[in-house]
Amino acid sequence: MGSNVVFYAMYNDDDVLKDGAKKLVAKGVKVADVFSPFPIHGLDPIIGLKETRLGIMAFIYGLTGLVLALIGMRYMMVTDWPMNIGGKPNFSFLENMLAFVPITFELTVLFAAHAMAITYFLVNKTIPGMPAENPDPRTTDDRFVMELRLSDNSKFSEKELEEMLMETGIVELDQKHIK
Amino acid sequence: MHKEATIREPLVLGHKTFHQVTEDVCKPIEGKAPKTWYVLFAIAAIIGVYGVGCILYLLGTGIGTWGLNKTINWAWDITNFVWWVGIGHAGTLISAVLLLFRQKWRMAINRSAEAMTIFAVFMAGLFPLIHMGRIWVAYWVMPLPNQFGSLWPNFNSPLLWDVFAISTYLSVSLVFWYIGLIPDFATIRDRAKKPVAKKIYGMLSFGWSGRAKQWSRFEMVSLILAGLATPLVFSVHSIVSFDFATSVIPGWHTTIFPPYFVAGAVFSGFAMVQTLMLVMRKAYNLEAYIHTKHIEYMNIVIMSTGSIVGIAYITELFVSWYSGVEYEAYAFINRATGPYWWAYWAMMTCNVVSPQLMWFKKLRTSLTFTFLIAIVVNIGMWFERFVIIGTTLHRDYLPSSWSMFYPTHVDIGIFVGTIGLFFVFFLLFTRYFPVLALNEVKTILKSSGQSFKDGDAKTPAFSIEEQHLADVKMKPASKTNTAGNSVEETPALDPSLIAMVGTLGVTNAEHKDNLKELTGLGDATEKKLNEIGIYTFAQLAKIDPTADLGLLTAYLGAAGNQANLLVWKTEAEEKLKNDNK
Numbered sequence: 001m002g003s004n005v006v007f008y009a010m011y012n013d014d015d016v017l018k019d020g021a022k023k024l025v026a027k028g029v030k031v032a033d034v035f036s037p038f039p040i041h042g043l044d045p046i047i048g049l050k051e052t053r054l055g056i057m058a059f060i061y062g063l064t065g066l067v068l069a070l071i072g073m074r075y076m077m078v079t080d081w082p083m084n085i086g087g088k089p090n091f092s093f094l095e096n097m098l099a100f101v102p103i104t105f106e107l108t109v110l111f112a113a114h115a116m117a118i119t120y121f122l123v124n125k126t127i128p129g130m131p132a133e134n135p136d137p138r139t140t141d142d143r144f145v146m147e148l149r150l151s152d153n154s155k156f157s158e159k160e161l162e163e164m165l166m167e168t169g170i171v172e173l174d175q176k177h178i179k
Numbered sequence: 180m181h182k183e184a185t186i187r188e189p190l191v192l193g194h195k196t197f198h199q200v201t202e203d204v205c206k207p208i209e210g211k212a213p214k215t216w217y218v219l220f221a222i223a224a225i226i227g228v229y230g231v232g233c234i235l236y237l238l239g240t241g242i243g244t245w246g247l248n249k250t251i252n253w254a255w256d257i258t259n260f261v262w263w264v265g266i267g268h269a270g271t272l273i274s275a276v277l278l279l280f281r282q283k284w285r286m287a288i289n290r291s292a293e294a295m296t297i298f299a300v301f302m303a304g305l306f307p308l309i310h311m312g313r314i315w316v317a318y319w320v321m322p323l324p325n326q327f328g329s330l331w332p333n334f335n336s337p338l339l340w341d342v343f344a345i346s347t348y349l350s351v352s353l354v355f356w357y358i359g360l361i362p363d364f365a366t367i368r369d370r371a372k373k374p375v376a377k378k379i380y381g382m383l384s385f386g387w388s389g390r391a392k393q394w395s396r397f398e399m400v401s402l403i404l405a406g407l408a409t410p411l412v413f414s415v416h417s418i419v420s421f422d423f424a425t426s427v428i429p430g431w432h433t434t435i436f437p438p439y440f441v442a443g444a445v446f447s448g449f450a451m452v453q454t455l456m457l458v459m460r461k462a463y464n465l466e467a468y469i470h471t472k473h474i475e476y477m478n479i480v481i482m483s484t485g486s487i488v489g490i491a492y493i494t495e496l497f498v499s500w501y502s503g504v505e506y507e508a509y510a511f512i513n514r515a516t517g518p519y520w521w522a523y524w525a526m527m528t529c530n531v532v533s534p535q536l537m538w539f540k541k542l543r544t545s546l547t548f549t550f551l552i553a554i555v556v557n558i559g560m561w562f563e564r565f566v567i568i569g570t571t572l573h574r575d576y577l578p579s580s581w582s583m584f585y586p587t588h589v590d591i592g593i594f595v596g597t598i599g600l601f602f603v604f605f606l607l608f609t610r611y612f613p614v615l616a617l618n619e620v621k622t623i624l625k626s627s628g629q630s631f632k633d634g635d636a637k638t639p640a641f642s643i644e645e646q647h648l649a650d651v652k653m654k655p656a657s658k659t660n661t662a663g664n665s666v667e668e669t670p671a672l673d674p675s676l677i678a679m680v681g682t683l684g685v686t687n688a689e690h691k692d693n694l695k696e697l698t699g700l701g702d703a704t705e706k707k708l709n710e711i712g713i714y715t716f717a718q719l720a721k722i723d724p725t726a727d728l729g730l731l732t733a734y735l736g737a738a739g740n741q742a743n744l745l746v747w748k749t750e751a752e753e754k755l756k757n758d759n760k
Contacts, residue, residue, distance in 0.1 A: 001293075019723060033391060033392075034391040035390060036389055036616060037197065037389060037621060038362075038393035038617075039397065040394070043391055047391060049391055049392055049395055051395070052392075052395055052396045053401060054403065055403055058403045062407075077335070080330075080331065081331055082693070097335065102337075102340040104336060105410070105450050106343040106344050106411075106414065107343070109347055109351060109407050109408075109410070109411050110493065112407055113350075113408075116403060119356060121385065123397055126386055126393070127385055127386065128382050128383075128536075129382060129386070131381075132386050133386070133388040133390075134365075134369070137369035137370070139365060139590070140365045140369045140371070141197065141201045142196065142197030143199040145256055147521060147540040173584045
């Protein structure tokens, strides 16, 4: 026993939790996760979360949409079936390009938004039918839970961690033994 | 963290705590719907069903059932289309543009405004679809390989741009809206008592847990979607205006159309938001979240976009004369003085004159007046589209083909029907969906809540009554351990602690109360409190929950954690109250 203990320390205020996390991290404790009903600004760097790379992905997806739109319209309107519209030049991509701008823009946005949303759902593991993993139903209402794992904090004993948590202004403390 | 001047009016009134926000928003979903809801829903459904009937009749019989003729080949159908798309612009403008500008007041209205957007775009999309006549070949607008020698749609046509613009706008708004809804569905899921509701909201919430990483991604995704939706919203109505502007019809052939249409769209969209919000805030008791200040902000948007629209009308009029093109000039003279003069002047009064009244603070903060103006603007913007479409077309180049437009019952039925369907959707939304962005409103509670503004609480979430109920629960073995250990140590007294005790009022040991009557206050702790000069309930009751607690916790150790201290404080207050009686 020992290494498989998880602490769920509950707070009723986001700032108290943030200060608590700051204190704990300063002492060398690793915070495994935080569950909250809304984003706590400034918490990520404290508990050591890296910034998400979804922005870069969105850019790549958008670029894909842009390139696909241009290639597609070039093929359809210039190569495959040049349409005679009032005798306007239909053989040159560049001279037709201006008319393609609106759809190119729309497809860029379409690809960037949807592909990013799908990526977001997958990496977040939020997919219809997934079970919720928040330790307490109140964490989606007005409670904030900090998760500490003993296995992450091998230099502290169970009791030390508990005492440190008690000093951070918690309202409830729950311990679980996981396998 | 976001800081806001205290002299600004709070965005959330009434000293709300996080839990109260949840309660206020979830109550209408969890409880039974009021009778009015059923009545309204029934009316909307009947009108909607009638509209669907008209659409089916139209599809079965043909476009000839509309009042269109050879000269007026677009009339109510495209008027309704543009009207609904315009209304559909406010939601994304509120949630995306105002997010980029970090306007916190958007949070009270963005959820329902976005819902309104989506339903309005549904209604808008219906019109081009049924206008195709043969709706079963609607897929021909998509660039699909086909048997006609691979004939592709015309990518140079603004009508095709419209297909892409509207469908992108609809789907991206839907995703934006739903991503914001997921955490709020999770809140409802975790509160739900009935197993069916729990199951359904569990599915809808996609298993959202509210982890720090999930929130971090959530914020990034919201920001990027806002960044994408902002140019999108401008592009959509610009493209709708290209439907007209790229033609060579006098009255349509103007370069001012894109900005003028976008401003008009925002104008009509906000008017519809006002119409819906003013009713919804009353019906769902959300006056604390959507209050006069929000209404005023929206009125200012209506006023400024209304002014842009007004300038556009006048510029258009001026240019028709200044250009020297007689056909162009005639189109405008005909609009103002021809057989449809009443439509033109209805548009001018509703859209140019009425929003100017918002310059008066008294008027723009009056809810009844706002509601009235919002309805007037909705009507005016419908007339604007009718003026642009109907009255421009009805007098062709050849006087022999001049004609008038008379709507048939199918025209009217479909238009009224879409209003019914729109309200069916919106009523269902208010009944089953969180109408307020819970997770967003909670983030501004501390910076814009009334408690913060009044300066009487640093943290509105910190409700002492709740604290009182929530005793720290621990394993029994460790509880005795920690309590025992911490009390045995005697650290040197902190001078600021002594100073703090001084502010609580000085008493001596003779007037001592039995502090052990308080929950969880043991022999050892009482002794420690007495050592620093705290003898009475009165002193404990005076403890300031923000500043002093830290000092006492430091002094008393684990036994004096904040939870315990707050319990003692509340109990001491109660005891004093009882004594006074």
